[in-house]
Amino acid sequence: MEFLFALIIGFFLGGAAGYLGTLMLSQRMALVAGPLGHLTLPGIALALIFNFDVSLGAFPFVILGIFFIWLFEMNTKLPMEALTAIVFATGVAITFLFLPEEKTVPALIGDISQIQFLATFLSVMLSLLVLFVTKKIYSPMILAGISEDLAKTQRIPIKKYHFLYLLCIALTVALGVRIVGGLMTAALVAIPACAARNVSTNLIQYSYSGFFFGSLSCILGMVAFQFTNLPIGPLIVIVSTLFFLLSLFFKK
Amino acid sequence: MAGDILKVKNLNVVLDGEEIIKDLSFEVKERETLIILGPNGAGKTTLLRTLLGLNPYSGEITWNTKSISYLPPQELFQRKEVTPLSIGEFFGFKKVSSETVLRIFSAVGLDSSLLRRRFGAVSTGQFQRMLIAWALVDQPKVLLFDEPASGIDIGGQETVYSLLHQFWQDWNLTILLVTHDTSTDIIR
Numbered sequence: 505m506e507f508l509f510a511l512i513i514g515f516f517l518g519g520a521a522g523y524l525g526t527l528m529l530s531q532r533m534a535l536v537a538g539p540l541g542h543l544t545l546p547g548i549a550l551a552l553i554f555n556f557d558v559s560l561g562a563f564p565f566v567i568l569g570i571f572f573i574w575l576f577e578m579n580t581k582l583p584m585e586a587l588t589a590i591v592f593a594t595g596v597a598i599t600f601l602f603l604p605e606e607k608t609v610p611a612l613i614g615d616i617s618q619i620q621f622l623a624t625f626l627s628v629m630l631s632l633l634v635l636f637v638t639k640k641i642y643s644p645m646i647l648a649g650i651s652e653d654l655a656k657t658q659r660i661p662i663k664k665y666h667f668l669y670l671l672c673i674a675l676t677v678a679l680g681v682r683i684v685g686g687l688m689t690a691a692l693v694a695i696p697a698c699a700a701r702n703v704s705t706n707l708i709q710y711s712y713s714g715f716f717f718g719s720l721s722c723i724l725g726m727v728a729f730q731f732t733n734l735p736i737g738p739l740i741v742i743v744s745t746l747f748f749l750l751s752l753f754f755k756k
Numbered sequence: 757m758a759g760d761i762l763k764v765k766n767l768n769v770v771l772d773g774e775e776i777i778k779d780l781s782f783e784v785k786e787r788e789t790l791i792i793l794g795p796n797g798a799g800k801t802t803l804l805r806t807l808l809g810l811n812p813y814s815g816e817i818t819w820n821t822k823s824i825s826y827l828p829p830q831e832l833f834q835r836k837e838v839t840p841l842s843i844g845e846f847f848g849f850k851k852v853s854s855e856t857v858l859r860i861f862s863a864v865g866l867d868s869s870l871l872r873r874r875f876g877a878v879s880t881g882q883f884q885r886m887l888i889a890w891a892l893v894d895q896p897k898v899l900l901f902d903e904p905a906s907g908i909d910i911g912g913q914e915t916v917y918s919l920l921h922q923f924w925q926d927w928n929l930t931i932l933l934v935t936h937d938t939s940t941d942i943i944r
Contacts, residue, residue: 643849647849649838651828706844707845
């Protein structure tokens with residue numbers, strides 16, 4: 505039963521992450537999910553120590569991290585990637601001060617062995633929310649990426665959409681740590697988006713193939729896990745990478 | 757007689773502690789073309805952005821229309837192809853019918869097959885004409901255009917200015933142009 509739950513989460517979460525990833529790649533922010541994944545580690549550590557849901561532990565920490573990045577961005581002229589590096593390194597440092605050694609591996613590379621109905625239901629609902637919000641902000645954010653002034657003169661509330669966008673990233677990362685661990689969340693969003701970029705000539709193809717590659721990578725990674733019993737996170741990432749390599753042959 | 761479409765009174769703009777515009781007042785009437793001419797760094801772009809409410813300012817800016825379109829300098833567009841956006845999809849951001857898009861394409865002398873091309877995969881001259889089409893597709897009353905001829909060869913510049921002249925005549929358009937180039941036909 506746990507495997508079926510995992511497959512359902514994989515389909516929706518993988519798809520949402522791939523879809524959101526195409527927007528992140530367009531904003532040149534595909535790698536941000538990596539540091540944000542590391543930021544979840546203190547939350548995962550707490551969840552593993554006190555035995556509650558890892559996504560529940562991860563979410564407040566990623567929100568806190570995004571808040572600090574946003575705060576530093578407002579008050580300095582440093583680029584976002586530098587600020588992200590400061591915040592995520594601090595998160596990792598705090599984690600390894602407190603996380604027991606035996607809990608380290610599942611926190612870093614994911615674990616789907618104990619998924620229950622409630623976690624599945626919440627993951628699916630939140631993935632659908634990410635999909636819905638991403639769809640709503642997708643076109644305006646792409647326009648803002650081409651020219652922020654042009655977007656502003658079209659009366660697009662860029663700050664509000666940017667906030668929603670960051671919230672979607674936070675949710676996706678917090679949900680993603682369950683299946684790929686805190687170490688590899690960037691792979692959930694970045695690799696399907698890169699594969700989608702290779703095979704697309706327009707925005708519709710690009711965004712839909714992001715969903716397709718993300719979803720299929722998670723499902724096939726989970727199937728591989730079922731047969732090999734190797735760690736789930738690395739398997740999903742490797743399947744995703746195989747899709748990327750395959751996409752190079754169909755590059756448009 | 758045409759009324760004022762824009763009134764600017766005692767405009768002051770300070771950015772990062774530097775005074776860029778000081779006590780500027782002027783009016784623009786409907787169907788007028790105002791050319792803001794000056795060297796690089798004189799504050800021309802700052803003025804256009806301020807008129808659009810994109811910069812903080814003190815003083816008064818009064819528009820008698822909300823139908824305003826703006827084109828930033830071509831260099832400020834991210835044309836590198838990170839996103840596989842087609843030109844047709846770029847026009848989709850304006851939420852106008854495909855017939856309207858085809859009409860404006862024809863008016864600026866672009867072939868409709870360009871709509872299927874990628875956003876960044878056209879020549880500089882075609883890109884500028886495409887931007888003019890984008891700015892005018894929803895028939896604004898005012899066009900604010902920053903450096904219309906930047907990065908374009910002389911033939912392309914003539915095309916851009918004759919297009920602007922044509923729309924100014926046919927559509928009763930009010931145009932505010934920013935340029936540092938005194939050699940252009942529209943200025944002579």
